Amino acid sequence: MSTPAALAARREGGMRDYFSRFARARRYISLPFNRRPSVPPQLIVDISGVDLTRTEFGIDEIRRVNAHRHEFELLDGVIHLDREQKWAIGYKQTSMNDFWVRGHVPGRPLMPGVLMAESAGQLCSFVYRKLINLSPETFLGFAGMNNIKFRGTVTPGERVLIVAKSVEARHRRVTFDAQSFVGEKLVFEGQIIGMPV
Numbered sequence: 001m002s003t004p005a006a007l008a009a010r011r012e013g014g015m016r017d018y019f020s021r022f023a024r025a026r027r028y029i030s031l032p033f034n035r036r037p038s039v040p041p042q043l044i045v046d047i048s049g050v051d052l053t054r055t056e057f058g059i060d061e062i063r064r065v066n067a068h069r070h071e072f073e074l075l076d077g078v079i080h081l082d083r084e085q086k087w088a089i090g091y092k093q094t095s096m097n098d099f100w101v102r103g104h105v106p107g108r109p110l111m112p113g114v115l116m117a118e119s120a121g122q123l124c125s126f127v128y129r130k131l132i133n134l135s136p137e138t139f140l141g142f143a144g145m146n147n148i149k150f151r152g153t154v155t156p157g158e159r160v161l162i163v164a165k166s167v168e169a170r171h172r173r174v175t176f177d178a179q180s181f182v183g184e185k186l187v188f189e190g191q192i193i194g195m196p197v
Contacts, residue, residue: 041151041186044165044177045087050080052089052161057081057126065129066122067139071099074119075162078126086131087165090123096156111154116188117145120178123164124192127176132169133196140194143173148190158182164192172196 057078066075079089094111101109125140133140154160161181168175173195180188 041179041189043163044179045082045085045163047080047089047163050089052079055079062126065126068122072118073122074115075122075126078123079161081127081130083131085165086127086169087163088123088127090119090126090162090164092119092160092162094154094156094158094160098156101156109156111156111160113148113150113188116150116154116160116180117148117190117192119160120162120164120176120180120188120190121192121194123162124166124174124176124178124194127164127166128169128174128194132166132174138196140174141197142192143195144193146191146193148188150188152182152185152187154180154182154187160187167191 055077059073059076062073062075062078063069066073068074074092075090076093077091079091081088096109098111100112100115104110104112121142128140129138159182162178163180164176164178166174167177173193176192176194178188178190178192179186
């Protein structure tokens with residue numbers, strides 16, 4: 001059984017440790033944004049051997065697989081489809097004619113984050129329909145997203161390179177890791193969960 005003096009010493013030591021952690025966190029927060037230590041994001045697949053100028057599946061082939069049309073066709077081409085490891089690289093070429101430009105944000109148009117996630121979801125749907133469930137009646141709907149991070153902006157005229165890799169496929173649920181890039185800059189990453197409907 002602890003004596004009152006031992007309990008007081010333990011409480012004082014705990015408070016000292018708490019304030020020490022608080023001071024360290026405060027020093028970190030006060031660093032300028034560009035000096036904060038950062039860990040570079042890990043790429044979900046090695047794309048170094050892929051010719052990013054070549055398109056393996058164009059919009060017509062994508063339309064045969066994915067049901068999205070008109071303003072919500074957010075996948076313009078698939079550059080590479082790895083049939084063994086079930087991953088793909090696709091792209092969306094943004095332009096001043098995209099429906100979101102006028103209203104998000106006037107004077108400084110930025111592609112909404114939800115559309116970055118949707119374009120990645122459409123690539124996941126393409127991989128699912130081409131490699132996992134070949135049934136033409138199946139549509140892969142969004143069931144959820146985990147660990148989503150928007151790490152940069154996309155402006156009209158930029159080409160968004162999307163990478164999606166299947167990490168789990170069950171009867172009623174599939175999970176993909178996804179990342180999107182503009183040039184070499186990572187702008188989006190997260191896990192996309194789909195459900196056949």
